[in-house]
Amino acid sequence: MSWNWEVIFSSLPKLLEGTLLTLELVVISLLVGAVLSIPLALMRTSANPLIRGIPLGYTFFFRGTPLLVQLFLFYYGLAQFDAVRESIFWPYLREAYWCALIVFTLNTTAYTTEILRGAIQAVPNGEIEAAQSIGMSRALMFRRITLPLAYRIALPAYSNEIILMLKGSALASTITLLDLTGMARTIIARTYMPIEIFFAAGCIYLLLTFIFVQLYRLFERRMLRHQAARTSDASATS
Amino acid sequence: MKSILVGLLAMMLVSGNALADKIRIGTEGAYPPFNMIGKDGKPAGFDVDIAKALCEKMGTDCAFVTQDWDGIIPGLLAGKYDAIVASMSITEERMRAVDFTNKYYSNSLRFIVKKGTDIDTGNLKGMSVGAQRATIAANHAESIEGAKAKLYDTQENAYLDLSSGRIDVLVTDMLPGYDWLKSEQGQDYQFIGKTIDIDDKIGIAVRKGDGKLRDRLNKAITEIIKDGTYATINSKYFPFSVY
Incomplete structure (x- = not known):
């Protein structure tokens, strides 16, 4: 086959336009997910089985079904009910953009909740007991001790979730959005050059992931600098 | 051997x-x-x-x-x-x-709308026009001046979004459109405008x-x-x- 560089270059502006939408969807859903996951993770670690059960049902559904199915149910499914179409939410639910954003957010929140739940439970007991022994209130202890420690434990696992979300966002193209993948598919429909265009789109995804991994590494190094000090101390003494 | x-x-x-x-x-x-x-x-x-x-x-x-x-x-x-x-x-x-x-x-193309909608197919400015991606109908939808084309992976998804009201008009090949209008899901919808002969x-x-x-x-x-x-x-x- 003949490789057509020209079509790649001429499609780049459109692909970058799609990249912006991809980034927008991913960044917003991740940020909202990061906030929403805190109370949910707290509930998940509650001693009360009822409080524990509600977020469990939610994370069970969103982690147990494919993102594509969630998107279709939410976008095509909900819209078939008159009650939904007549509700005050319809101006938003009507838009594919909001549907994608809501589903992505719900999806990433579910995963983040479970990551954070695991991290909270992994906070060493000694730290909790130390906080209790000096009479910290539960709220203060959570804010000053549990959460900061849990975040440090969760950091490495959370970077995976970000990468998965970035790649999962390609499914936005199935509900008419022109994200990076949607744009690529629309260009392919006109040019019949799937290999070149998907190659270009793949390179952009790879580049995004690469940039993100680098930034995240810097962030992690800063957040976990106490550990870095410990390991370099150990290597210095040995 | x-x-x-x-x-x-x-x-x-x-x-x-x-x-x-x-x-x-x-x-x-x-x-x-x-x-x-x-x-x-x-x-x-x-x-x-x-x-x-x-x-x-x-x-x-x-x-x-x-x-x-x-x-x-x-x-x-x-x-x-x-x-x-x-x-x-x-x-x-x-x-x-x-x-x-x-x-x-x-084949020729036709517009489909919900029965009772009054739309001038000559002027679709500001409307959402749906079609299946990578089809002649999609090319036509994208070429309509001032309209917003929404492209679907399958014709069935386009029908779903027509019935949800997310798109105002659907551009479709006439014959499958004819078949859909005869079906239960399509009974509230109709062809409007002239047949678009696209050779x-x-x-x-x-x-x-x-x-x-x-x-x-x-x-x-x-x-x-x-x-x-x-x-x-x-x-x-x-x-x-x-x-």
């Missing part, structure tokens, strides 16, 4: 021929009534019936392969099947990638350079039209001629 070799060679040639004579037909399976997955889980519809009739005329076995629409030409080029019988319009763009047989039916001829796509297969298909198309097989299949789906 020699005779064994000759025998083996002969066997290989024979089996090679037998393999070569089985034609694999690519179709989408999501475009009723032309091609869809029937109740028995196998491809069915006008395209499939025509393809079967053609294979019978050519005296070959046919196997059907279903493939998503926007990957259907790449799949042909990659050799996953030998011919596309999937209601594909013969267009110049596609002819750069594949060869086509003569037409086996003709749309539907042919069978084969790989460039596969002239032998194209000639055989062309001959078979002429034959099924002549002996009435075509008319029988046609009347099974439409009360008017679609050729």
Whole structure:
């Protein structure tokens, strides 16, 4: 086959336009997910089985079904009910953009909740007991001790979730959005050059992931600098 | 020793021929009534019936392969099947990638809206116009001045969004549109505006350079039209001629 560089270059502006939408969807859903996951993770670690059960049902559904199915149910499914179409939410639910954003957010929140739940439970007991022994209130202890420690434990696992979300966002193209993948598919429909265009789109995804991994590494190094000090101390003494 | 070799060679040639004579037909399976997955889980519809009739005329076995629409030409080029019988319009763009047989039916475009909506099809400024991605209808939707084109992976998803009201107008091939309007889901909808004649001829796509297969298909198309097989299949789906 003949490789057509020209079509790649001429499609780049459109692909970058799609990249912006991809980034927008991913960044917003991740940020909202990061906030929403805190109370949910707290509930998940509650001693009360009822409080524990509600977020469990939610994370069970969103982690147990494919993102594509969630998107279709939410976008095509909900819209078939008159009650939904007549509700005050319809101006938003009507838009594919909001549907994608809501589903992505719900999806990433579910995963983040479970990551954070695991991290909270992994906070060493000694730290909790130390906080209790000096009479910290539960709220203060959570804010000053549990959460900061849990975040440090969760950091490495959370970077995976970000990468998965970035790649999962390609499914936005199935509900008419022109994200990076949607744009690529629309260009392919006109040019019949799937290999070149998907190659270009793949390179952009790879580049995004690469940039993100680098930034995240810097962030992690800063957040976990106490550990870095410990390991370099150990290597210095040995 | 020699005779064994000759025998083996002969066997290989024979089996090679037998393999070569089985034609694999690519179709989408999501475009009723032309091609869809029937109740028995196998491809069915006008395209499939025509393809079967053609294979019978050519005296070959046919196997059907279903493939998503926007990957259907790449799949042909990659050799996953030998011919596309999937209601594909013969267009110049596609002819750069594949060869086509003569037409086996003709198509035009129509607009579909909800019954009772008053829309001037000459002025669709600011409206959402839906169509299936990578189709003539999509090209038309994208070319409407001032309208917002929304493109769907399958025709069925486009119908879903028409019924949810996310799109105001659907541009569709007339014949599948006609079939949908007759169905239960489509009863609240209607064609509006004039037929958009786009000189749309539907042919069978084969790989460039596969002239032998194209000639055989062309001959078979002429034959099924002549002996009435075509008319029988046609009347099974439409009360008017679609050729």
